Amino acid sequence: MPLDIIVGIKWVPNTTAVNIDPKTGTLIREGIPSVVNPHDLTAVEMALKLKDRYGGSVTAISMAPPSALAGLEHVIGMGVDRGILASDRAFAGADTLATSYVLAKVIEKVGKFDLVIMGHETIDSSTAHIGAQVASWLDLPYVYYVVDAVLEDDGETLKVTRILENAYEKYRIRLPAVISIAMHTFNPRRIRLSEKLRAKMEKPIEIWSIKDLDIDPNCAGLRGSPTVVSGIDFVPKVPRKNEVFQGSDPKEAARWLLNKLIEEGLLDL
Amino acid sequence: MASKKMLCSEWEPINPMEYRGIWVYVEIENGNIHEASLQLLGEARRIADELDTYVGAVIIGYGVKKLAKEPIYYGADKVFVVDDPRLEKYYPNLYGDVVYKLAKKHKPEALLVGGTMRGRELAPYIANNLKTGITADLTSIEVDKETGDIILIRPPFGAWMLAHIKTRNRRPVMGSVRPNIFPTPERNENRDGEVIEETIKEVLDSRMEYLEYIPIEKTEDIPIEKADIIVSGGKGLGSKEGFKLLEELAELLGGVIAGSRKAVDAGWIPHDRQVGQTGKTVKPNIYFAVGISGAAQHIFGIREAKRVVAINIDPDAPIFENADYGIVGDYKEIIPALIEVINEMKMKKSGSNKPSL
Numbered sequence: 313m314p315l316d317i318i319v320g321i322k323w324v325p326n327t328t329a330v331n332i333d334p335k336t337g338t339l340i341r342e343g344i345p346s347v348v349n350p351h352d353l354t355a356v357e358m359a360l361k362l363k364d365r366y367g368g369s370v371t372a373i374s375m376a377p378p379s380a381l382a383g384l385e386h387v388i389g390m391g392v393d394r395g396i397l398a399s400d401r402a403f404a405g406a407d408t409l410a411t412s413y414v415l416a417k418v419i420e421k422v423g424k425f426d427l428v429i430m431g432h433e434t435i436d437s438s439t440a441h442i443g444a445q446v447a448s449w450l451d452l453p454y455v456y457y458v459v460d461a462v463l464e465d466d467g468e469t470l471k472v473t474r475i476l477e478n479a480y481e482k483y484r485i486r487l488p489a490v491i492s493i494a495m496h497t498f499n500p501r502r503i504r505l506s507e508k509l510r511a512k513m514e515k516p517i518e519i520w521s522i523k524d525l526d527i528d529p530n531c532a533g534l535r536g537s538p539t540v541v542s543g544i545d546f547v548p549k550v551p552r553k554n555e556v557f558q559g560s561d562p563k564e565a566a567r568w569l570l571n572k573l574i575e576e577g578l579l580d581l
Numbered sequence: 582m583a584s585k586k587m588l589c590s591e592w593e594p595i596n597p598m599e600y601r602g603i604w605v606y607v608e609i610e611n612g613n614i615h616e617a618s619l620q621l622l623g624e625a626r627r628i629a630d631e632l633d634t635y636v637g638a639v640i641i642g643y644g645v646k647k648l649a650k651e652p653i654y655y656g657a658d659k660v661f662v663v664d665d666p667r668l669e670k671y672y673p674n675l676y677g678d679v680v681y682k683l684a685k686k687h688k689p690e691a692l693l694v695g696g697t698m699r700g701r702e703l704a705p706y707i708a709n710n711l712k713t714g715i716t717a718d719l720t721s722i723e724v725d726k727e728t729g730d731i732i733l734i735r736p737p738f739g740a741w742m743l744a745h746i747k748t749r750n751r752r753p754v755m756g757s758v759r760p761n762i763f764p765t766p767e768r769n770e771n772r773d774g775e776v777i778e779e780t781i782k783e784v785l786d787s788r789m790e791y792l793e794y795i796p797i798e799k800t801e802d803i804p805i806e807k808a809d810i811i812v813s814g815g816k817g818l819g820s821k822e823g824f825k826l827l828e829e830l831a832e833l834l835g836g837v838i839a840g841s842r843k844a845v846d847a848g849w850i851p852h853d854r855q856v857g858q859t860g861k862t863v864k865p866n867i868y869f870a871v872g873i874s875g876a877a878q879h880i881f882g883i884r885e886a887k888r889v890v891a892i893n894i895d896p897d898a899p900i901f902e903n904a905d906y907g908i909v910g911d912y913k914e915i916i917p918a919l920i921e922v923i924n925e926m927k928m929k930k931s932g933s934n935k936p937s938l
Binding site for chain 2: 350407408409412413433437438439440441442443444445447448449452453454455456457471475476477478479480481482483484485486489495496528530531535536537538539540541542543544545546549550552553554555556557560562563565566567568569570572573576578579581
């Protein structure tokens with residue numbers, strides 16, 4: 313039984329490249345390259361593994377400005393069949409309610425699907441909201457933190473294993489359904505030149521606007537977002553002693569440190 | 582036209598003024614109330630007092646009635662209980678739908694959910710059913726003195742800043758809170774409150790079947806959020822093997838090991854040992870940051886550590902600005918030196934205290 317899978321991806325600033333201005337304590341964002349959210353690549357890998365095993369198709373979807381096309385090209389290079397970018401000025405400023413709404417409308421318009429797969433969370437905002445919200449919009453069963461999924465013989469249910477803080481849980485879930493993949497479950501496969509060439513020939517990426525999706529503008533972007541940032545504070549900096557050992561002998565450094573901690577009553581050796 | 586902004590056609594119109602009470606979803610884990618839920622009851626109490634309203638607790642499941650008074654001892658005024666055999670197993674959509682129905686009926690002003698893995702799975706579904714906003718991993722809550730609005734505060738990308746998040750025209754205001762952000766209030770059996778038993782006529786068809794629960798055997802028994810001494814490693818360790826040295830030091834001091842997000846991302850240490858904004862907030866007496874550059878998100882997670890020790894080869898690493906004691910150098914030399922000196926000190930002490938044979 314083939315599986316038609318939709319996988320959600322987000323184009324995010326590469327946080328590992330982010331630096332902090334030592335004077336102001338703020339982020340230096342200029343020139344920060346963007347990447348596909350690494351946890352979404354894990355989700356893409358899961359989708360491709362399922363496709364390898366059962367056949368079917370994988371469609372990647374995203375809501376972002378046009379620059380995110382590069383992210384869809386990346387996952388098409390991994391073997392994703394089709395990419396859809398929901399992109400419109402009216403989508404700007406969306407919180408997770410408005411974002412999930414647009415993605416749910418994209419999924420509805422794709423129409424034929426058995427499974428929606430999301431990453432664990434994004435590395436930029438880390439909310440992990442979208443999977444559950446999409447499930448709510450589409451009234452689909454869902455489960456997070458999946459590490460394994462097997463299609464049952466009836467072709468209509470998926471047996472999933474998911475991980476929690478202290479346990480694994482196994483569920484049977486009727487399709488269509490939404491799952492999110494636990495971070496680091498798989499290493500995403502590399503981009504293949506043949507897939508990139510195919511992408512160049514077939515141009516499998518479409519851009520859908522608010523009109524294409526027939527979305528009420530009051531439900532998208534800032535207007536469709538109940539939450540707004542009403543102010544920004546700086547995190548009060550915790551005062552620290554900032555004493556640094558002057559010298560180069562490791563044992564002397566060790567004695568210096570341990571004596572400090574013992575004097576303060578924090579260590580008893 | 583000076584009329585109100587048009588509402589999203591998918592949203593049911595509501596009157597925010599009708600919404601009163603600060604609710605906490607009480608998570609049951611293996612028959613007990615999760616500590617994260619108790620912590621939220623304390624914070625809900627503070628907010629409710631400021632707004633002159635009540636604290637509501639929601640308990641759903643099967644055989645949970647016996648726990649109904651417990652939230653009252655921790656600060657709740659009303660406990661809404663749904664004890665129903667159809668809720669014996671946790672399915673996110675089923676539980677989400679029941680909490681949604683209760684919130685729709687009783688109209689709370691705010692609904693807080695503990696940011697456990699299940700809580701982070703459940704909360705956005707409830708919020709979405711209510712067509713309200715939700716803030717993940719909030720770290721504090723304020724009440725706007727003038728408007729009475731509840732403001733949720735969370736560190737966004739780059740934890741030096743705190744975003745104040747307001748929910749416009751939709752209620753309840755919803756947020757998830759990671760465990761140990763707020764302290765657990767004291768249990769007081771003399772507190773009074775009301776238990777309200779609710780029944781749900783029709784429950785959602787979950788389209789799921791619970792098959793198995795397999796506990797994970799943990800080798801280390803002290804969770805990092807409860808440890809007095811933490812030896813934490815980052816990308817600067819260069820490899821998974823580096824953690825063996827840290828483990829040796831931690832064991833010698835009766836502490837535990839932890840890691841930065843980069844160490845977790847590299848697969849050197851499990852996710853439940855991650856310190857930082859997207860990991861855990863820790864409160865040890867001594868926090869050793871070894872090979873950790875000191876990203877803002879990490880510093881946020883150690884803000885309540887009594888003393889921070891930085892060991893890093895890069896003298897310009899931001900961790901030194903956020904440490905009490907710093908040693909610039911290669912951890913492969915410093916940690917063994919620490920282990921050696923600790924052993925010397927311990928030997929000296931045992932030598933002076935015990936009569937020699």
